[in-house]
């Protein structure tokens with residue numbers, strides 16, 4: 001595909017995204033049907049579509065409309081590329097620009113310029129304070145690719161050397177002693193020998209820093225209450241030997257965890273709701289709750305354009321319920337760690353305040369926040385210690 005044909009394909013995908021179809025589903029369907037497209041084309045179209053989603057509002061303003069074509073036009077203007085070089089009307093590229101399109105488009109207002117979802121601007125401003133502008137600016141660009149070195153199988157130096165033999169260049173990242181930032185061939189990671197042998201996992205550096213902050217030393221029984229695919233379960237197991245139980249309301253989400261654990265050389269047991277109810281309490285329960293995902297909007301930008309006020313309110317209710325259920329599984333003297341990848345106070349400190357008012361047996365031990373300004377995604381983590389008796 002020519003660069004112009006990739007742009008036209010991205011425009012058609014963006015039209016479907018605008019109509020409400022999930023971006024990932026649109027791209028998967030296109031990739032399945034596009035027999036003429038090679039892997040580089042697929043990657044390029046994917047990158048273009050997600051780049052525009054990250055700059056949803058500024059692209060619409062600069063392009064003078066909300067169609068895929070207008071947004072692509074605005075996106076190209078926004079990154080300083082001349083759209084006329086791609087909108088040539090040749091081959092499978094987009095039709096040449098009409099006079100109205102050339103004249104259309106205006107500088108975005110300050111909120112659109114930072115591509116902040118209007119419905120959450122107030123929350124984000126209040127939560128981030130002086131960091132609002134620089135954080136929103138970072139969320140307009142792609143996330144770096146980070147790896148977590150699996151200390152059960154390799155040191156960070158070993159992992160770096162193994163990756164380098166496959167042309168994957170990395171540098172250590174200061175956010176965590178296990179974090180590597182990929183500086184060359186990030187797309188080769190998932191197919192690499194180092195990955196197949198369990199030396200590394202793909203995991204954001206702040207997510208690793210969050211696990212570093214958990215008081216795992218001395219714990220014997222650990223429950224990951226919202227384990228999902230088990231990213232944090234495996235990060236904990238890579239650092240500290242203990243009995244790890246993984247639970248999630250969705251069995252489908254947990255499903256890849258056992259194969260991942262085997263590759264990592266870690267021992268993790270899945271626990272459904274009934275099994276969990278029969279388990280004695282744990283020394284440490286991690287509740288990595290579902291959230292707005294606002295801290296990870298550059299990695300998963302879909303949430304930025306889809307999150308509604310009603311979704312958000314439902315998430316707050318879910319987070320409270322999860323905190324209560326997870327607290328029930330903490331042994332006297334043990335720890336409840338509540339975490340989100342949200343930048344918003346309502347999901348973070350405010351939830352903890354509500355929890356502490358309901359559960360006087362717990363006291364706040366530490367609170368940590370990471371934003372994309374630290375290099376990785378935005379995360380919140382708090383350690384709540386249950387009284388000894």
Ligand SMILES: C[S@@+](CC[C@H](N)C(=O)[O-])C[C@H]1O[C@@H](n2cnc3c(N)ncnc32)[C@H](O)[C@@H]1O
Pocket residue numbers: 225226227228229230231232233247248249250253288289290291318322
């Ligand atoms: C932020 S994700 C977890 C990510 C995971 N810890 C990781 O590091 O890869 C939140 C998870 O919470 C799960 N979840 C939602 N409601 C839940 C509930 N009531 N009980 C347990 N898990 C729940 C979701 O299915 C989702 O997998």
